[in-house]
Amino acid sequence: MEKRASEPPIRVLIAKPGLDGHDRGAKVVARALRDAGMEVIYAGLRQTPEEIVEAAIEEDVDLIGLSILSGAHMALFPRVMTLLKKRKASNIPVFAGGIIPDEDAARLRRLGLKAVFGPGTSLERIVATARGIARRRA
Amino acid sequence: MTRSPPLPAAARGVIAKDRGALARLITSAERRDPAAASALRALYPRTGHAQIVGITGPLGVGKSSVINGLLHHLRSIGRTVGVVAVDPTSPFTGGSVLGDRVRLERDPSDAGVFIRSMANRGHAGGVALATREVTRLLDAFGFDVVLVETVGSGQADIEVRDIASTSVVVLVPHLGDEVQTLKAGLFEIADVFCVNKADLPGADLAAKDLRELVSLGPGPGGWKPRIVTASAREGQGIPELWNAIGAHERFLDETGVRADAERKQLAAELLALVTEMVEREVSSGLERDPRLRELLDRVARREVDPRSAAELLASRVRGRRAPGR
Ligand SMILES: Nc1nc2c(ncn2[C@@H]2O[C@H](COP(=O)(O)OP(=O)(O)OP(=O)(O)O)[C@@H](O)[C@H]2O)c(=O)[nH]1
Ligand SMILES: [Mg+2]
Numbered sequence: 001m002e003k004r005a006s007e008p009p010i011r012v013l014i015a016k017p018g019l020d021g022h023d024r025g026a027k028v029v030a031r032a033l034r035d036a037g038m039e040v041i042y043a044g045l046r047q048t049p050e051e052i053v054e055a056a057i058e059e060d061v062d063l064i065g066l067s068i069l070s071g072a073h074m075a076l077f078p079r080v081m082t083l084l085k086k087r088k089a090s091n092i093p094v095f096a097g098g099i100i101p102d103e104d105a106a107r108l109r110r111l112g113l114k115a116v117f118g119p120g121t122s123l124e125r126i127v128a129t130a131r132g133i134a135r136r137r138a
Numbered sequence: 139m140t141r142s143p144p145l146p147a148a149a150r151g152v153i154a155k156d157r158g159a160l161a162r163l164i165t166s167a168e169r170r171d172p173a174a175a176s177a178l179r180a181l182y183p184r185t186g187h188a189q190i191v192g193i194t195g196p197l198g199v200g201k202s203s204v205i206n207g208l209l210h211h212l213r214s215i216g217r218t219v220g221v222v223a224v225d226p227t228s229p230f231t232g233g234s235v236l237g238d239r240v241r242l243e244r245d246p247s248d249a250g251v252f253i254r255s256m257a258n259r260g261h262a263g264g265v266a267l268a269t270r271e272v273t274r275l276l277d278a279f280g281f282d283v284v285l286v287e288t289v290g291s292g293q294a295d296i297e298v299r300d301i302a303s304t305s306v307v308v309l310v311p312h313l314g315d316e317v318q319t320l321k322a323g324l325f326e327i328a329d330v331f332c333v334n335k336a337d338l339p340g341a342d343l344a345a346k347d348l349r350e351l352v353s354l355g356p357g358p359g360g361w362k363p364r365i366v367t368a369s370a371r372e373g374q375g376i377p378e379l380w381n382a383i384g385a386h387e388r389f390l391d392e393t394g395v396r397a398d399a400e401r402k403q404l405a406a407e408l409l410a411l412v413t414e415m416v417e418r419e420v421s422s423g424l425e426r427d428p429r430l431r432e433l434l435d436r437v438a439r440r441e442v443d444p445r446s447a448a449e450l451l452a453s454r455v456r457g458r459r460a461p462g463r
Pocket of ligand 2: 201
């Protein structure tokens with residue numbers, strides 16, 4: 001049976017910039033978004049901002065989710081935002097999760113990240129937020 | 139057939155090598171959007187130049203890793219590469235995790251590569267409904283080679299042979315009993331077998347078994363499938379795999395089998411498109427038909443059997459389509 005959803009699925013890129021080798025959190029989020037009916041392009045570990053932005057463009061995603069534990073977020077996330085702008089793709093919303101101090105989270109929001117989740121955030125909240133901020137198209 | 143109408147903007151974007159335009163057009167094709175149909179119509183005369191290679195095989199045998207190896211080999215010999223990697227959609231939630239990119243390492247500034255992940259969105263056969271059109275868009279964009287990775291569900295992953303000019307079936311040394319089920323289906327579409335994970339014990343034995351199987355008789359047009367052992371993880375055997383693919387392509391050209399094979403593929407595509415159109419029309423017609431529910435009630439009460447009810451509905455659908463024909 002060909003399942004024809006009335007609305008096309010949201011496509012979301014989940015990537016893990018930085019050098020730390022743990023992607024459990026990113027995988028748990030990927031699975032939760034899948035279970036919510038989204039198509040999750042999982043790019044994996046140690047992605048550079050350049051790789052993330054190129055993947056987002058090729059995959060034509062409606063949303064980018066970044067996960068980080070290494071503490072390098074203030075170096076890597078602004079770079080992602082700059083590259084998105086440079087590639088004329090800053091209409092793709094970005095959210096992030098991981099160990100990010102509150103003051104950094106505020107600065108990242110000012111840079112244009114749509115949401116920043118701390119370690120204890122429930123999956124329900126992440127899914128609902130993701131759905132809310134995903135780019136809608138005609 | 140008119141030749142003169144201006145090119146749709148999306149098609150112009152592809153011709154201008156705008157990667158974002160290509161990506162958006164792929165999305166439209168996946169959504170079966172009419173905008174994609176008009177762009178594909180405009181771009182069709184520009185297609186037919188890419189070499190399309192299918193990479194199929196059971197779950198986890200290393201299809202993506204082999205594609206990664208081919209990608210780097212092809213770039214090193216100056217060929218540009220598009221990749222379409224298909225993964226399954228959950229029939230329950232409609233969602234999916236597309237994980238093939240994890241294995242594909244590449245220089246993000248290299249414009250000679252374009253990678254796209256696709257969910258099969260419920261289509262059986264190992265690819266998505268739109269996969270062929272996506273390969274065609276990559277072809278029109280100008281990639282020399284397009285590599286298509288199938289879902290990896292095993293025996294049923296055979297539709298890629300309707301898309302690719304060469305189909306590679308990837309296997310691993312110890313498939314055990316699964317080999318028996320693969321002999322029907324998957325094995326029959328192999329132009330090249332790749333025994334991957336040759337760094338593990340048993341690869342030579344597996345290759346020998348395959349050689350015996352292949353010696354039982356040549357395939358269509360007299361081609362005898364090539365067998366290559368490789369270790370995608372260690373980068374072994376990839377140039378040899380590309381040579382084997384090339385040997386099959388030369389066979390297609392030298393024997394004239396290519397024209398025949400392409401005609402068969404186009405016939406399969408036309409049939410699939412007509413089926414899709416009719417199916418869409420029928421299901422949307424039925425959804426709107428108030429008599430469907432009433433008929434369903436009668437079937438549930440066992441006053442009418444399902445086949446008779448279906449025949450009644452089918453004749454109504456045909457009746458609706460008849461005028462004007
Ligand atoms: N030992 C060994 N492992 C390999 C080799 N190639 C791939 N693998 C491993 O096999 C696993 C699956 O590899 P993939 O390339 O993702 O396989 P796949 O067929 O694309 O998987 P699906 O798309 O999920 O069906 C990974 O853990 C790889 O590291 C190889 O040559 N040798
Ligand atoms: Mg794979």
